[in-house]
Amino acid sequence: MKYFTFFRALPLIVFLFTTTVNAQPDKLAKEAEQAMLRATKYMVEEVSTNGGYVWYYLPDLSRRWGEMEAYKTMIWTQDAGTVGMGHIFLDAYRATGNEYYYQAAEKAAAALIWGQSDAGGWNYMIDFAGDRSLKKWYSTIGKNGWRLEEFQHYYGNDTFDDDVTSNAARFLLRIYLEKLDPKYKPALDKAINFIIKSQYPLGGWPQRYPLKYDFSKKGHPDYSSFYTFNDDVTWENVNFLIQCYLTLGEERFLDPINRGMNFYVISQHGSGGWGQQYNMAMEPTSARTYEPAALLPSTTFGNAMLLLRFYQYTGDLKYLAHVPDAIRWLEKSCLPEQMTENGRYTHPTFIDVASGKPVFVHRTGSNVNYGYYYVDSIDNKLLSHYGGKTIINIERLKEEYNRISALSTEEATKNSPIKAGNFKEEGLPQNFYQLNRGTSFFTELPADTKVKQVIDALDSHHRWLVKHAMVSNPYIGDGENRTLTDEFASVNAGDKTDTSPFRDPSDQLYISTQEYARNMTLLINYLKSAKEKKPLGKKDMVASGK
Numbered sequence: 001m002k003y004f005t006f007f008r009a010l011p012l013i014v015f016l017f018t019t020t021v022n023a024q025p026d027k028l029a030k031e032a033e034q035a036m037l038r039a040t041k042y043m044v045e046e047v048s049t050n051g052g053y054v055w056y057y058l059p060d061l062s063r064r065w066g067e068m069e070a071y072k073t074m075i076w077t078q079d080a081g082t083v084g085m086g087h088i089f090l091d092a093y094r095a096t097g098n099e100y101y102y103q104a105a106e107k108a109a110a111a112l113i114w115g116q117s118d119a120g121g122w123n124y125m126i127d128f129a130g131d132r133s134l135k136k137w138y139s140t141i142g143k144n145g146w147r148l149e150e151f152q153h154y155y156g157n158d159t160f161d162d163d164v165t166s167n168a169a170r171f172l173l174r175i176y177l178e179k180l181d182p183k184y185k186p187a188l189d190k191a192i193n194f195i196i197k198s199q200y201p202l203g204g205w206p207q208r209y210p211l212k213y214d215f216s217k218k219g220h221p222d223y224s225s226f227y228t229f230n231d232d233v234t235w236e237n238v239n240f241l242i243q244c245y246l247t248l249g250e251e252r253f254l255d256p257i258n259r260g261m262n263f264y265v266i267s268q269h270g271s272g273g274w275g276q277q278y279n280m281a282m283e284p285t286s287a288r289t290y291e292p293a294a295l296l297p298s299t300t301f302g303n304a305m306l307l308l309r310f311y312q313y314t315g316d317l318k319y320l321a322h323v324p325d326a327i328r329w330l331e332k333s334c335l336p337e338q339m340t341e342n343g344r345y346t347h348p349t350f351i352d353v354a355s356g357k358p359v360f361v362h363r364t365g366s367n368v369n370y371g372y373y374y375v376d377s378i379d380n381k382l383l384s385h386y387g388g389k390t391i392i393n394i395e396r397l398k399e400e401y402n403r404i405s406a407l408s409t410e411e412a413t414k415n416s417p418i419k420a421g422n423f424k425e426e427g428l429p430q431n432f433y434q435l436n437r438g439t440s441f442f443t444e445l446p447a448d449t450k451v452k453q454v455i456d457a458l459d460s461h462h463r464w465l466v467k468h469a470m471v472s473n474p475y476i477g478d479g480e481n482r483t484l485t486d487e488f489a490s491v492n493a494g495d496k497t498d499t500s501p502f503r504d505p506s507d508q509l510y511i512s513t514q515e516y517a518r519n520m521t522l523l524i525n526y527l528k529s530a531k532e533k534k535p536l537g538k539k540d541m542v543a544s545g546k
Helices: 002-047 082-096 099-115 131-142 161-179 182-198 230-248 251-266 297-314 323-332 394-405 448-456 513-532 538-543
Strands: 074-076 125-127 350-352 358-364 372-376 510-512
Touching (some): 002 082, 002 448, 082 099, 082 161, 082 513, 099 161, 099 182, 161 182, 161 230, 182 230, 182 251, 230 297, 251 297, 448 513, 510 513
Antiparallel strands (some): 074 125, 350 358
16 A cells, blocks of 8 residues: 555656756746847847947947948958857747747848848948948058958958858858748859859869959969968858758759869879968969968868868768878978977978978068068067967877778768768758857756856846957058067057057957857757756656666
């Protein structure tokens, strides 16, 4: 009789136990959802410009910055601006089902579509005041950013730099797939066609398109038409087209994907390394005046790792064949011991193509008008905005090569996104794939204390404010100081006429889209994990002996 009573009471015991265990997480999850919505409403309704964003704002919105200072009529395309915010809104919509987030994403998409060029791509920024205002910005603020040479000239075309066009296109793909709303298909198709059309026959992409050649600087030819690896231009375009193939399923994507991957093979230098851009003769060449014609250990490491991935996509041994050459080149290109700064670095940023020796970039002067960059073999007074030394994990590359090359072709390609095969995952491809490369979903539930800390960090206006934002001197006119000083050799900005960004050392607070995205991501991950975490049920209790 006692046993009977105990087991009849067991469901109630289980219910009370699980209710007690899960009451606090449920309460915290509700608080997290409320905090997310309050913070988002502030960003959407108080901060955004026609649905778009820059990176930092003064709390009174009197000044704002993307990678450089922006007019009040401007938004930034590149992360962590409009595209990054749009991705976060869709992440929040997926996690909560709240239509407000989807509507916020739609506003971001509308802003991007407004700023999409006739050709189909995007520039770094969008100005709702139009071309007249944008030209004024380039001739004043942009022109005087000493270290940001990509902003010193008005091209009037689109860029692949910093994942600008490919990530904007990815966001349009994602919002189209979310509800298959046909209103996004024309802009998406336009962007896809732009990326395909701009690819060179050999498989690489230029930095900007349609091609322009009208900005030579200090004896350097206009680099924007060169084959470009820098900032993952080629890889991000290949990756986006693979995402299109997975979710849209059109065979037309396979040729540009394969040519893009093959470009990594044909561009490898005979020594085993890669440059970050190549001229039309397929020679490593210079770009910005602080980017000499050179081979780069960081580019070589990244490209070699991608070759391993391409082998897993295709099973074609050509992608494995010359990875050992890259490894040998990296091993012999290490810094001399006396240049490693007690083991802090392993390699120089740049290695001379002909001699195989390190080269280092420096600058002298006070501003863009009367300052310049130069190259030598001396490793002091290096640039702060473009590191002269780096760290390369050669052992990691070796381990990956050994692991993947030991697999059979069938084993290596079993998860290939371009290999013929039926879809075996849950649901449909349109909703299965995570297209936001910026989102990192935790495998474990974020700590309650951290979640509470993020919630409590919202101020009375529902803002996450930060110190030490990247800001700049206001535009006051072109530089006039002709002194060739080393005072600004290793800092981010020159004299007061330099509009390049630098980190504000004061305690001034700023609205930050990056901080918003970081905190939203943590709360989204918490909600996602909390919903997937199953309460301890009857069978679990009995089996565990509790």
